Amino acid sequence: xxxxxxxxxxxxxxxxxxxxxxxxxxxxxxxxxxxxxxxxxxxxxxxxxxxxxxxxxxxxxxxxxxxxxxxxxxxxxxxxxxxxxxxxxxxxxxxxxxxxxxxxxxxxxxxxxxxxxxxxxxxxxxxxxxxxxxxxxxxxxxxxxxxxxxxxxxxxxxxxxxxxxxxxxxxxxxxxxxxxxxxxxxxxxxxxxxxxxxxxxxxxxxxxxxxxxxxxxxxxxxxxxxxxxxxxxxxxxxxxxxxxxxxxxxxxxxxxxxxxxxxxxxxxxxxxxxxxxxxxxxxxxxxxxxxxxxxxxxxxxxxxxxxxxxxxxxxxxxxxxxxxxxxxxxxxxxx
Amino acid sequence: xxxxxxxxxxxxxxxxxxxxxxxxxxxxxxxxxxxxxxxxxxxxxxxxxxxxxxxxxxxxxxxxxxxxxxxxxxxxxxxxxxxxxxxxxxxxxxxxxxxxxxxxxxxxxxxxxxxxxxxxxxxxxxxxxxxxxxxxxxxxxxxxxxxxxxxxxxxxxxxxxxxxxxxxxxxxxxxxxxxxxxxxxxxxxxxxxxxxxxxxxxxxxxxxxxxxxxxxxxxxxxxxxxxxxxxxxxxxxxxxxxxxxxxxxxxxxxxxxxxxxxxxxxxxxxxxxxxxxxxxxxxxxxxxxxxxxxxxxxxxxxxxxxxxxxxxxxxxxxxxxxxxxxxxxxxxxxxxx
Numbered sequence: 183x184x185x186x187x188x189x190x191x192x193x194x195x196x197x198x199x200x201x202x203x204x205x206x207x208x209x210x211x212x213x214x215x216x217x218x219x220x221x222x223x224x225x226x227x228x229x230x231x232x233x234x235x236x237x238x239x240x241x242x243x244x245x246x247x248x249x250x251x252x253x254x255x256x257x258x259x260x261x262x263x264x265x266x267x268x269x270x271x272x273x274x275x276x277x278x279x280x281x282x283x284x285x286x287x288x289x290x291x292x293x294x295x296x297x298x299x300x301x302x303x304x305x306x307x308x309x310x311x312x313x314x315x316x317x318x319x320x321x322x323x324x325x326x327x328x329x330x331x332x333x334x335x336x337x338x339x340x341x342x343x344x345x346x347x348x349x350x351x352x353x354x355x356x357x358x359x360x361x362x363x364x365x366x367x368x369x370x371x372x373x374x375x376x377x378x379x380x381x382x383x384x385x386x387x388x389x390x391x392x393x394x395x396x397x398x399x400x401x402x403x404x405x406x407x408x409x410x411x412x413x414x415x416x417x418x419x420x421x422x423x424x425x426x427x428x429x430x431x432x433x434x435x436x437x438x439x440x441x442x443x444x445x446x447x448x449x450x451x452x453x454x455x456x457x458x459x460x461x462x463x464x465x466x467x468x469x470x471x472x473x474x475x476x477x478x479x480x481x482x483x484x485x486x487x488x489x490x491x492x493x494x495x496x497x498x499x500x501x502x503x504x505x506x507x508x509x510x511x512x513x514x515x516x517x
Numbered sequence: 518x519x520x521x522x523x524x525x526x527x528x529x530x531x532x533x534x535x536x537x538x539x540x541x542x543x544x545x546x547x548x549x550x551x552x553x554x555x556x557x558x559x560x561x562x563x564x565x566x567x568x569x570x571x572x573x574x575x576x577x578x579x580x581x582x583x584x585x586x587x588x589x590x591x592x593x594x595x596x597x598x599x600x601x602x603x604x605x606x607x608x609x610x611x612x613x614x615x616x617x618x619x620x621x622x623x624x625x626x627x628x629x630x631x632x633x634x635x636x637x638x639x640x641x642x643x644x645x646x647x648x649x650x651x652x653x654x655x656x657x658x659x660x661x662x663x664x665x666x667x668x669x670x671x672x673x674x675x676x677x678x679x680x681x682x683x684x685x686x687x688x689x690x691x692x693x694x695x696x697x698x699x700x701x702x703x704x705x706x707x708x709x710x711x712x713x714x715x716x717x718x719x720x721x722x723x724x725x726x727x728x729x730x731x732x733x734x735x736x737x738x739x740x741x742x743x744x745x746x747x748x749x750x751x752x753x754x755x756x757x758x759x760x761x762x763x764x765x766x767x768x769x770x771x772x773x774x775x776x777x778x779x780x781x782x783x784x785x786x787x788x789x790x791x792x793x794x795x796x797x798x799x800x801x802x803x804x805x806x807x808x809x810x811x812x813x814x815x816x817x818x819x820x821x822x823x824x825x826x827x828x829x830x831x832x833x834x835x836x837x838x839x840x841x842x843x844x845x846x847x848x849x850x851x852x853x854x
Binding site (some may be wrong): 245246343352353354382383384385386387388390391408409411412415416450451453454455456457458459470471 | 557566567681682683710711712713714738739740741743744763764765767768777778779780781782783790799800801804805807
């Protein structure tokens with residue numbers, strides 16, 4: 183299989199995701215009798231484009247319900263998109279025959295938010311780490327012990343702990359086990375969904391440093407999903423901001439923090455708690471996130487936007503390049 | 518704000534509070550010789566990582582420690598009245614009335630099968646004999662004060678019909694119902710989105726300022742405290758290791774642990790001057806010790822770069838500046854300002 187050198191490592195093209203789409207036969211009968219009101223589909227993602235180059239770290243930021251986790255699950259192949267295409271090294275991976283797809287799929291792994299829930303409590307660390315490479319024939323039975331020891335050392339854990347169960351570890355150690363498990367199949371690309379959100383500050387710093395270290399050592403590419411702007415700024419090359427299923431802004435990290443363009447990005451930056459001691463004037467964003475069941479027309483952000491104009495209420499703004507590598511979806515840039 | 522805190526009777530004065538739990542692993546001192554006070558209208562931020570004893574301090578203040586736990590020493594005075602050792606009957610007139618609590622998860626406060634109005638009226642009738650109409654009116658005004666736009670509609674809702682941020686606002690409104698002297702908030706915005714957190718912080722700040730309610734805000738996030746608190750106490754392994762005004766603790770941190778926490782907070786990267794991408798976060802080596810197996814002397818010494826053999830003894834509190842206290846033999850030098 184040849185792959186296009188210029189192609190991004192992973193590309194999502196116009197990916198949309200609806201939940202609760204097809205009613206079953208019983209629901210349809212019940213609806214016709216008036217016993218059941220049809221569930222409205224939730225548009226979790228609305229034609230999102232995302233291209234990630236090899237070696238790049240992309241930070242994906244947004245509030246709960248904005249679709250960032252859904253996007254992550256689609257990127258890793260855990261969820262299927264309702265529309266759009268996922269391309270891995272230039273190949274439409276989801277249209278490949280299953281065996282071939284599985285082979286490519288190994289290159290994309292995920293690290294989950296909750297280090298407590300994502301490890302099987304009945305499996306020893308050795309089994310947790312060795313299971314996937316064994317199934318995929320990456321490591322022989324005889325070499326398993328050495329393999330697990332090397333993986334544990336790679337994430338800063340003592341190989342002597344391999345026979346323990348997950349409950350015998352602290353939160354930070356469990357996060358490291360989750361990373362070791364993802365790395366066990368030699369991936370090129372990791373999707374990290376709030377991978378440090380559950381950790382204490384001092385432990386979080388250790389795990390973030392581990393992510394930086396592994397990236398340098400293994401040449402990994404990350405999609406780093408987080409609600410924490412500080413974490414994202416620390417780790418990312420480029421930041422993508424989402425709001426209610428759409429990408430509203432994308433820029434290199436320094437550019438985004440220095441010149442945020444979209445009013446939503448500006449408000450997020452203004453409201454993120456910093457260590458600066460000052461009486462803040464909060465209230466930059468009025469109101470709450472609208473329900474994704476019934477998003478506002480036009481620009482999704484307009485009911486909360488201090489700069490909204492008439493056009494924002496009717497016409498959806500498209501992502502446009504406003505500076506090199508800096509895209510924003512806001513009508514204010516047009517005039 | 519707190520110009521002559523010494524002359525005003527503090528809302529809450531805690532002295533040498535010590536709470537222990539008997540466990541299979543031995544006796545665990547969850548709160549160890551903790552002293553602080555909060556003045557009317559003042560916001561105290563209590564900061565620490567998991568297991569540092571910050572929540573147990575809160576439960577001790579509310580008389581919620583049950584066997585095998587016990588408050589073994591110290592005093593808790595609310596407006597001069599000693600609360601330690603109060604019979605349960607008296608505690609019921611204090612909890613939810615003079616001292617209110619806001620939990621991290623609003624569903625700890627809200628009953629999922631009762632409408633909001635039922636729960637709010639009940640919270641008033643538990644402490645005051647007023648008509649249902651008057652209670653409803655009080656509930657409506659409390660919801661208004663926490664920034665809920667359509668109070669009448671929300672009163673008739675069940676908790677599951679509200680968003681997470683809205684539920685937390687209702688929980689805060691319930692805490693406000695009886696105009697308490699003190700509100701203890703245990704990580705109430707940790708689960709919320711940044712924009713909702715900012716709104717709630719702003720509202721709490723204003724409410725305390727206006728009503729003179731004292732507020733203890735428990736959090737693991739120094740960045741939250743920076744925008745909210747007047748004074749800050751940093752806890753480690755059951756002890757307050759540093760205590761002072763928010764400026765003293767965040768800008769002139771004297772304890773190596775406080776300094777370590779500040780350096781490992783990624784939010785620091787948001788300050789443009791200190792930012793440098795790809796820079797490693799300063800990390801505190803090791804992990805928080807188990808309370809059942811604390812090292813003798815300073816509990817932080819095994820993770821501390823400044824530790825010496827002197828640290829095998831427990832350091833006393835010393836004061837690098839008026840109002841600033843630190844429990845360390847080798848505090849960081851104070852930068853002149």
